[in-house]
Amino acid sequence: MSNTFILLFSIDLVMLAFFMYMPLMRGEDAFFGVRVSAEVYRNEGRRILRRYWFWLLMTFIEIEVIGLVVSFYKGRTEFAEVATRLLLMPCVMLFYVIFYKQAKKFEFVEEHGRFASALRTRHLLDYTSLALEVIVVVLTIAPVLVLVYYYPQLPERIPTHWDWRGLPDRWTQKSYFAVFSLAATLVYVQGLLLFIKHGLLGVKMTLPAEHTEEYLKLKEEMLGQTVKLMDRTRVCLCVLLGSITSNIAFSSIERLHFLSSIVAVAIWAATAVMVLGVAVAIYRFYKIDSRLKAEVGRVYVQRQSDAAHWYLGGLIYFNKEDPALFVEKLVGWGYTFNMANKWVYLYLAVMIIVPLLLILPLDR
Amino acid sequence: MYIVVDENDRRPIYQQVVDEIKALIARGELREGAALPPVRQVAADLGVNLNTIATAYRELQREGLINVRHGAGAIVASRTTQEKSDEELRKPLRGALTQLVLAGLPRAQIMAIVGDELRGLLKGNK
Numbered sequence: 001m002s003n004t005f006i007l008l009f010s011i012d013l014v015m016l017a018f019f020m021y022m023p024l025m026r027g028e029d030a031f032f033g034v035r036v037s038a039e040v041y042r043n044e045g046r047r048i049l050r051r052y053w054f055w056l057l058m059t060f061i062e063i064e065v066i067g068l069v070v071s072f073y074k075g076r077t078e079f080a081e082v083a084t085r086l087l088l089m090p091c092v093m094l095f096y097v098i099f100y101k102q103a104k105k106f107e108f109v110e111e112h113g114r115f116a117s118a119l120r121t122r123h124l125l126d127y128t129s130l131a132l133e134v135i136v137v138v139l140t141i142a143p144v145l146v147l148v149y150y151y152p153q154l155p156e157r158i159p160t161h162w163d164w165r166g167l168p169d170r171w172t173q174k175s176y177f178a179v180f181s182l183a184a185t186l187v188y189v190q191g192l193l194l195f196i197k198h199g200l201l202g203v204k205m206t207l208p209a210e211h212t213e214e215y216l217k218l219k220e221e222m223l224g225q226t227v228k229l230m231d232r233t234r235v236c237l238c239v240l241l242g243s244i245t246s247n248i249a250f251s252s253i254e255r256l257h258f259l260s261s262i263v264a265v266a267i268w269a270a271t272a273v274m275v276l277g278v279a280v281a282i283y284r285f286y287k288i289d290s291r292l293k294a295e296v297g298r299v300y301v302q303r304q305s306d307a308a309h310w311y312l313g314g315l316i317y318f319n320k321e322d323p324a325l326f327v328e329k330l331v332g333w334g335y336t337f338n339m340a341n342k343w344v345y346l347y348l349a350v351m352i353i354v355p356l357l358l359i360l361p362l363d364r
Numbered sequence: 365m366y367i368v369v370d371e372n373d374r375r376p377i378y379q380q381v382v383d384e385i386k387a388l389i390a391r392g393e394l395r396e397g398a399a400l401p402p403v404r405q406v407a408a409d410l411g412v413n414l415n416t417i418a419t420a421y422r423e424l425q426r427e428g429l430i431n432v433r434h435g436a437g438a439i440v441a442s443r444t445t446q447e448k449s450d451e452e453l454r455k456p457l458r459g460a461l462t463q464l465v466l467a468g469l470p471r472a473q474i475m476a477i478v479g480d481e482l483r484g485l486l487k488g489n490k
Contacts, residue, residue, distance in 0.1 A: 114372075118401070202404070204405075213366075303411045321411075323408050
């Protein structure tokens, strides 16, 4: 059994755990994305949940076993690696939607129509640390400068991929594109994240008419933590992509070889910090939700008319009447698009077309 | 700081928004020069049409309480509305007092209510 297989198997496990926990994430406020009464949540809800868990586990075991058996006979694990990934995701999604339909029957329709809106404008500047931005700019420009400086000295065959120790294991013909595309990706990713951060600050926040102050405070804290997570990730991505980029020069020029191992350490450190950052953020999100439950009694508040516009059990939001672009996820932490907002297409274009332009020429 | 809108209230939504913001200005919570959030943000939060909030902002501007500038958003202008005649100011008060009298409240209780509300309004106001 290869290391890759174990890694991918653990990813599947995490995905399974996530899907098992998803319906419960917001308690009775969004049980499978449906608001139900506490009564239903404790009784019928538990029964629906147990059936859902049973089907998920059975499907998971089945698919992993099929993958293992096939790879055993074929003598390779590639089939298992691909097949489980392709099969598991649609299967768990399907079960989620099937059981969402069952939960939907118990939907608790809210009568009252009193809601609040905060009168505070969130400015990007208030969520920006100058020191951090300086670090990001320096770390983005530095690898480009390294490549520009050493470009004439680069050999005709330049590395494009490295193993875990930072030693090259794949090469390509030297060209401006081959050398600078990673650096371009880094600049692009930074721009994209800043763009998303800016949009995110205008996120819709519907407040309950009772306990408004407490609810607002905790939701603002949630947004603050999300933005902080993005900032941490931006720095880590700089280190990560910047290191790989400058490694093109370090690993192909003899007297710079010693820098290659430093780069390998930096890459591993940045990855570790990034993963740790996500774990810390998830823990904080969980804590904030617990406090919401304790102080306000509600984890997620929305108007009944908005609740009707979530599809696939709260996975997709499509509401033409809603001018909001970003809304808080109904299930899961973080934020998502109002897919009916036409500005979504700008984001999708930037997120899909630009990377395609950067990646496509590489395959030729 | 926030405004509350009630779908079951008889007043139209835009009027509720106007009244809520006025109350915040009167209490001194919204000070001169403070920026109001963009129309889009308030409309999304409350789940109402963009025009509803735009109308509310226009109404506030008409009364001279806020300045709406293109690109700069809405800024609280001053705590006092433009000149109104004595009679104009008294009219809504008379209406409100009539309600209280018709509700059968004794004079002392009406005075207490008026005093109470006034204290609430002037609290943040020094």
